[in-house]
Amino acid sequence: MTTIRSEVELAAARAIASRTEDLFRKSGALKEGHFLLKSGKHSERYLEKFLVLQDPAATSELCAFWAARHRAPDGTPLVDVVAGPTTGGVVLAFETARQLGVRGIFAEEVKDPDGTWRREFRRGFTIAPGERVLLVDDILTTGGSLLAMLPAVEELGGEIVTCAVLADRSGGLASLSSPKTGRSYPLRPLWQLQLPTYEPGPDTCPACAAGIPLH
Numbered sequence: 001m002t003t004i005r006s007e008v009e010l011a012a013a014r015a016i017a018s019r020t021e022d023l024f025r026k027s028g029a030l031k032e033g034h035f036l037l038k039s040g041k042h043s044e045r046y047l048e049k050f051l052v053l054q055d056p057a058a059t060s061e062l063c064a065f066w067a068a069r070h071r072a073p074d075g076t077p078l079v080d081v082v083a084g085p086t087t088g089g090v091v092l093a094f095e096t097a098r099q100l101g102v103r104g105i106f107a108e109e110v111k112d113p114d115g116t117w118r119r120e121f122r123r124g125f126t127i128a129p130g131e132r133v134l135l136v137d138d139i140l141t142t143g144g145s146l147l148a149m150l151p152a153v154e155e156l157g158g159e160i161v162t163c164a165v166l167a168d169r170s171g172g173l174a175s176l177s178s179p180k181t182g183r184s185y186p187l188r189p190l191w192q193l194q195l196p197t198y199e200p201g202p203d204t205c206p207a208c209a210a211g212i213p214l215h
Helices: 002-027 056-069 088-100 144-155
Strands: 030-036 042-047 081-085 103-111 117-121 132-140 159-168 187-192
Touching: 002 056, 002 159, 002 187, 056 088, 056 132, 056 159, 056 187, 081 088, 081 144, 088 103, 088 132, 103 144, 117 144, 132 144, 144 159
Parallel strands: 081 103, 081 132, 132 159, 159 187
Antiparallel strands: 030 042, 103 117
């Protein structure tokens, strides 16, 4: 029975990954060239998630995959709140929360007096101690945005159930451990692919060496 269930789950995951890739490709979100990523690294391919998120039907379909994974057989939500980082996570948290019938909130970047950046829930958003939290985000490269979300949830006493992303472009190499507590959290992408990244410079980045303009 367990083997059969595992095979069914794997088949479902493959179908979801295929559909997610299809939506990205149809929207033109998978681009080729020479790109500067938020991490500071360079890449020859880039996922422009907002070309997908501009389509309400596509966004709703992608969020439905997350909602289905966090709903009991009787329809009861298995989380109490869905949270995401600005900016793409705002749209995704709202739509996933709407489908589950729970709250959808987001955390913003805040600069401390010492110059360090962190994520903080503002605008009256809060998480009650013990509330089950689903973290969602768009594209994972190094995991920086979600890593910054973990302490923000932990400080309020929330229980992180899953960290979900549309696409993991690290090829499964990224992991999520809280920089504050060291606790590891499960990462579940809808679509996993490997898009190599490079340190800037002609000695490390092929596009830099070829003189391709940086976007």
